[in-house]
Amino acid sequence: MSSSAGGRVLTEEEAERLLERDKDCISDFKRNKLEMDAKKNWDLFYKRNSTHFFKDRHWITRECPQLQSILHEVDKPVLLEVGCGVGNAVLPLLEEHGQDMFVYACDFSPRAIEYLKSDPLFDESKNCRGFVCDVTKDPLTHNVPPNSVDIALLIFVLSAISPEKVKSVLTNISTVLKIDGGLVFFRDYGLYDHAMLRFSKGHKISENFYMRQDGTRAYYFSESEVSDLFSSAGFDVIENSYVERETVNHKEGVSARRIFVQGKYKVSSKPKQGISH
Structure with missing residues (x-):
């Protein structure tokens, strides 16, 4: 027995272990509680970890050359980061290109936004605006012009x-993107990523969706699933593929195979409905 994510083929042993581990999902009560507590759990995550958990993402301009093109070709381009956390993506960009762009950044953790706004690089008197937003229900157009x-x-x-x-x-994101070329750069966890295989029994919420010990949740996407999601939301798929990285913990002598899905998607010129108010 073997399973394939397109980006990774599980060994027979891995596939059988995954099948056995994921036989049962958590209860409906627990699943609903995780949903209700999602904001609180991420706020507690940032309270525990402050600004020190994630590394700054200096790789973005390398992985998304379209961003470099926009920065050089558009007069004062506007960038939005959804789920910005404490600024591990936008702060390096501001450090390098701060005078040349305007940045909107939002997260649904108030504590994360507080940390972001406390950084000297994030100057709301000049070229930035940070705000708390639950993008599953709060229209981005309340803070960002369509x-x-x-x-x-x-x-x-x-x-x-x-x-x-x-x-x-x-x-929701598509409502604020420029119709004549607005672009989304996406990266997220891919199916059969090392972190997905490490969950123990009793952490499965639903298919490919798991709860961590701290109550935060993680879904693992297939390449085709991401492409279909963006297409169904009115985007044209420019690039969409798996990205594989090998990370090594030299102290423990352990290597991990990381699987991500990465892509670029252009907002379609076709009319679309905004999120309900």
């Missing part, structure tokens, strides 16, 4: 959201 954003970053965000709410998030 048809104004050149590029939106969506990095390890959708995986933390209930799968049935993902399409509404993408539709």
Whole structure:
């Protein structure tokens, strides 16, 4: 028995272990509680870890050359990061290109936004605006003008959201992107990523969706699933593929095979419905 994610083929032993581990899902009561407590759990995550958990994502301009093009070709381009956390993506960009762009950044953790706003690079008197937003239900147009954003970053965000709410998030983002070329740069966890295989029994919420010990959640996407999600939300798929990375813990002598899905998606010129108010 073997399973394939397109990006990774499980060994027979891995596939059998996964099948045995994922026989049962958590109760409906627990699943609903995780949904209700999602904001609180992420706020507690940032309280525990402050700004020190995630590394700054200096790789974004390398992985998304379209961003470099926008920065050089558009006069004062507008960037939006959805699920910005404490700024591990936008702060390096501001450090390098701060004078040349305007940045909107939102997260549904008030504590994360507080940390972001406390950084000297994030100067709301000049070229930034940070705000708390639950993009599954709060219209982005309450804080960002429609048809104004050149590029939106969506990095390890959708995986933390209930799968049935993902399409509404993408539709919400599309309302603020420029119709004549607004772009989304996306990266998130891929199916059979090392972290997915490490969950123990009793952590499965639903298919490919798991709860961590701290109550935060993680969904693991297939390449085709991401492509279909963006297409169904009115985007044209420019790039969509698996990205594989090998990370090594030299102290423990352990290597981990990381699987991500990464892509770029252009907002379609076709008319679309905004998120409900």
